[in-house]
Amino acid sequence: MAYAIEAEGLVKHYGQTKALDGVDLVVPQGRLLGVLGPNGAGKTTAVRILATLLRPDAGRAAVGGYDIASESHQVRSLIGLTGQYAAVDEMLTGAENLVMIGRLLGLSRSASKQRANELLARFNLADAGARATKTYSGGMRRRLDLAASLIGRPQVLFLDEPTTGLDPRSRTELWEVVRGLMADGVTVLLTTQYLEEADQLADDIIVFDHGKVIASGTSDQLKSTTGAQVLEVRPLQEGHLDLVVQVVGDMVETAPETSGGKVTAAVHDPAVVPAIVRRLDELGVIASELTLRKSSLDEVFLALTGHRAEDEIATEKEEAFA
């Protein structure tokens, strides 16, 4: 199978901190690899190395078969990059930003304009094309940024946390765009802190923590690696919550959690479920909701790293505002 992106043993230090500590990854042509991990896990460093913006201290990587160190110019002709912040010139209009990139890529003046208009229309920015981008909303900037990275019709696209800080609606809009690109056969490497995003978009997922790949596989494979399914029981009467905790707790090894009127517990043996149901029935507890499902990526992340991804994001945000 042809790999659009291959990396082996990538290492990058910043002083004492190891941003990347020996990362291997491959992305087959036309697939979307989700790189999942909390802030500071090394995701952006990996993207910057693969996009030829940063030299690794050790290891090698190739994009489209070209070595990122010795054939960086060829790599740059194949890739598109959309960073964490929208990298557009705020003083220029949306159209001018795109025309500039077109001209830099060697398109004629008229071809640049045509391509710019095409992409503005595709990203719902046609009406705003003549306005300076500093007047754009966050979602519009991200869309323009993504449009800018598509001018050269890249075969490999790097999306570094493309939806961080976007409202839910802009996020789902961007997901649609990414799905459209996938349909066109573009290979995508997408980093995200949002487990849901990886779940929604990625063919394959790797999980980063402290500069290392700690797990990889499809979303389903990852969900089953913890070896557990999740049982959720919501009693009809909230007063029965403690009773449910007790019953479930007696049957499973790990302590159940309670939140939002619901008891959640990891289950390793599905056979305990009928037993729990019988016991609840004997006690006269009626469940308004009783489900056995695969663990979510959130729970997988917790099991793999010992900490929740979203918690970490929340604390970091608080620190940023403090």
Next chain:
Amino acid sequence: MTTMTTTAPPVAKRVSPGATISQTMTLAWRSLVQIKHNPWELLDLSIQPIMFLLLFTYVFGGAISGSTGDYLQFALPGLLVQNALFYTLSTAIGLNTDITKGVFDRLRSLPIARTAPLSGRIIADTFKQVWAFLLLVGFGMILGFRVTTSVAGLVGALALLVVVALAMSWMSVVIGLKASSPEKVQMIAFSTMMPLTFTSSALVPSSTFPSWLQTWSDINPVTHLADAIRGLLIGGDVAQPALISLLWSAGFVLVFAPLAIRVFRRT
């Protein structure tokens, strides 16, 4: 769109010289086209020197030179120098803004000449230098300033300022790449350029300085540059101060060009 991957064009190994020039010009265009949307930027660039010109002429002029007219004739060349030196740091500010906003990364991820983002910006800034020079001379003439040498002197003064500014842009590149924010660059600019121009012969005759300050002023490169521009515009010795200014510029390039290239390669 669906045939995209199968009809991939052959990938070039490097950028041709012609493409390098066209990319540089595109990026210069990018820095200049902003003026179309934000004409105030040109005014920003001009309002400070005009304010300095008015303040110095009408507030200090009489006290320093006995009459505002005499002072204007003396000080305008110095103000041209001060303004040109200040403006070299706008290259640093622009570059630093691109880096902090991520535009620099985008440009570096494109298959374009590595140097185009730098040279494009420097070319645009040189255009702005010329604009500021012409504006300040023009405004000075409305107030009564006269070029008493020749048109060649005027052109020579502009050329000398552009050469010095280009030499200093190497330092600007280093500051722009290294500073943590555009505000820091502004602070560096203010806290170095202000004392340098004020302790030179740019705005006042240095003969009234205490002797230790005169010693410094004689070394200060701004003094030599101001003397050369003054000579070119209103007469006086040109050859020696111009030569010293060019030597300083060469020194600047020798120190900062390798440093700038090293920092640039590392980012």
